[in-house]
Amino acid sequence: MSNPLIYDIQPIEFRLDLKDPFIFTAHHIDYFPAGNEQLGPVSPPTADKPYRMYYGDVVPGFPEHPHTGFETITLVERGYVDHFDSLGNSGRYAEGDVQWLSTGNGVEHCEMFPLLHQDKENTFELFQIWFNSSPEEKTHDADYKMMWRENIPHVNKTDANEKQSDIRVISGVFEDTLAISRPPHSWAASAENKVNIYMIVMQPNAELDIPATTATSTRFAYYYEGPDMQIAGQNIPFKHLVELKPDEVIHLKNGEFESRILWLEGEPIGAPVAMRGPFVLNSDDELNHAFARYRQTHFGPWPWPSPAPVFKREQPRFASYKKGQEMEYPENNQINT
Template sequence: MSSKSIYNITPITFRLDLKDPFIFTAHHIDHYPQGNANLGPATPATQQEYNMYYGDVVPGFPEHPHTGFETITLVEQGYVDHFDSLGNGGRYAAGDVQWLSTGHGVEHCEMFPLIHQDKANPFELFQIWFNSSPEQKKQPADYKMFWREHIPHIIHETSQGLKSDVRVISGKFKQQKALERPPHSWAAADENKVNIYLITLDANAELTIPATTSTSTRFAYFYQGSTLNIADTSIGFKHLVELKPDDDIHLIAGDQEARILWLEGEPIGAPVAMRGPFVLNSDTELDQAFLRYRNTRFGKWPWPNNAPVFNRETPRFASYGGGVKKEFPEKV
């Protein structure tokens, strides 16, 4: 590495190991076939064929618990059906983002219904595991949907017709603020400067990301395209770049459209103790959380089985308050 703005470059196959306040990010991709009448694959499949196939019929992750952190799920292709122990459910799809604060504990499932019976059902998402402060880990679980129709974009076009598009998932880009995050999130406070962007550059397009604070964590993941130049350094496809946070960072796409996941934010600075899907601050707290889960299951599971899905015709929606309130993208 020749650039003073780049600390590390790491090739990625699936998991992006990150730093406080981020825990890690998983980049899931599966090439599911046509769907059958039950929203599973029309051709027989096994779990070994796919990265995300833990249900008996429909791909996905059946009922499982979390506590002490947040999952931020950014869907690039496909559909997700969400159910949780709070009685909430919903369906979201390509371009949508779900932000789930697991707080003091919640069970949920994430199933990936194969909606299309006449064509393949490609699937791609990012799931960011984002830490919570010690106080936020004690709060009730909560979630919020960011619909693709409402996520802010900053689009810049040069005189040559080259476009850059920044989807602002968290924080702000230039003067454009993101939608509000759940209230008990480290990302909800402006002073924590948690900026999450999905960036798309036309072939040969350029973009500069402004500096943040010197104490922040900062990463860029180049996940689609041929090559990308970051801070005068050529970056290969599917590489994670750790960057100096208080530098302006210049990006130049290669001869194909380039897509980048951008993550930055002030660290929480608390100890991290992680055991499976629980993220707390000490082993003692982990032991207590597992005991609490065995005793309470983080609430009664209100759904008919551990891997429910909605009907094929169900539109994108979210429900809150135990299903009392429903929200549809066009009505938000």
Template sequence: MSEQEKISNHEIIYAIQPIEFRLDLKDPFLFTAHHIDHFPIGKEQMQPVTPPTDDKPYRMYYSETGVPGFPEHPHTGFETITFVESGYVDHFDSLGNCGRYGAGDVQWLSTGNGIEHCEMFPLLHTDKENPFELFQIWFNSSPQEKTEDPAYKMMWREHIPHVIETDAQGVKTDIRVVSGEFKSQQALERPKNSWAHAKENKVNIFMIQLDPHAELTIPATTATSNRFCYFYNGPTLEIEGETIPFKHLVELKSDVDIHLKNGTEIGRIMWLEGEPIGAPVAMRGPFVLNSDEELNTAFARYRQTHFGKWPWESTAPVFKRDQPRFASYNKGEEVEYPETAS
């Protein structure tokens, strides 16, 4: 009997939790928000034509324009890693960066010593509904990283590495490697002041799609890492033989291989693991520091400086409907489109 076979499911699966919206995680992850919004047809100015209904709900955040989204707001001391699975996001920030990104793209924003930004969800389609699905990971920064300048990086879907595994029956699994590595496939580089940048921190973030009845083994990582699997699409998933229902978060032992077996429909998983930072966490709204004293200092600094002058005419700007996906850095000094991104 192998060492893996000697370990019971109880020792591999630490917890299973149903999820509605927020995934509560462990160091170096803070939490993840999973937005699913059934936005209707859009008006000419990209607002919804009808309010939410019981059968097609959406969480609406009104701005001065009526376009869904989060108008200008501050962050400091952590990172937001934003995955758009369907729909579009228009980003603007106090550094003069901006961009539009869509389904399959990932935005990595290190908020460092302070930044203001807005995230708007323009409803581009006027002839059909505008379904929207977004994950946003709040990922902690080390004490040193909290003092560094903020940074904004786009990871276009065309450039995010994939590992495709196909068994003898042609059943396929697709692993999008957003951070870290999977079976020697390296992710794109993360911002240099991110805890995920250093290889030794073993921050692996995978978006996994499994065909019906597909099986996959995730290799072991370090014994000190924290590890989570969020099963968010499909009727059932087996982890080490235990059935996991739809929209459940599973905390797992990190230093063993984990065997997954999908059910009868396409399954989708967010996989998160990484070495903990190990520093105290003091969190108040969108400010994440290491003590109450540091929080008070940061709020006082924000009241004085607003983390820099907001360079946009509106607190909730959006691009024109026909704007393709792109990223503009440092007030337009560098403009990047997916086909030319490196």
């Protein structure tokens, strides 16, 4: 079927390969069992429930590792994340929260996934968007910002048949609703770059129109939950990534069950991309220089007692900034284990 609004459709297992200004997105899901006293799993993985994100010795997650030259946008759907970095900052965030980390000219951090529930499974799911930085933005110091679920704007749209869709506006704008501001040295911080990131939940049989953006933008929709969805009049299988024409209104029509979509669009940066592991720069020479600098400095001393620290089970959600001198808590920061 030829569809002028759809450029490409790809099945997704884990990684969404994207286009400028996006690099890729990882969709992590793990079905961890109940947690033990050390916040690790009480039992080993099974064939039908493997552990995909278990790089720590006890607690799942990603111990101390470096980044430079891009941004990680981490959207937690289920579970908890403990963050520590070489700037001296730390925090705990959870379902519905978003962490926006500008790695700039270099930072080390760790992302651990403590299993807080001892009486039930600890299902864990997140998206991590690797989002590029402009050549100038790559030179700035690293920075990060927490976007708490209580503060992220939602748009509720009701169609002609009284069916609803919820659009969570992570970046940019949906109709007249603006997202929380992004870190200042981000390609997404400027409205002219039209970086729109939405998490969309559609009721059964709901319909929704996504407004057009500029003809030069990149535009993707990832249909990641639900059995039956039409995008631009075409049936889209579950867990497929759709590249779309940006300067047309795109009509979404849901099937008989609730569906969820990650929506990504934005103006390209247009600079050369040189990527090696966790470093994203503009040339091989820049990469070589960055790796040499990392070997010498580790992007600053690691101020934590281990490469994979975690907070205590009872720690509520919070974020620290400026080497822990500033503390921030969401409105509802009680933990429920």
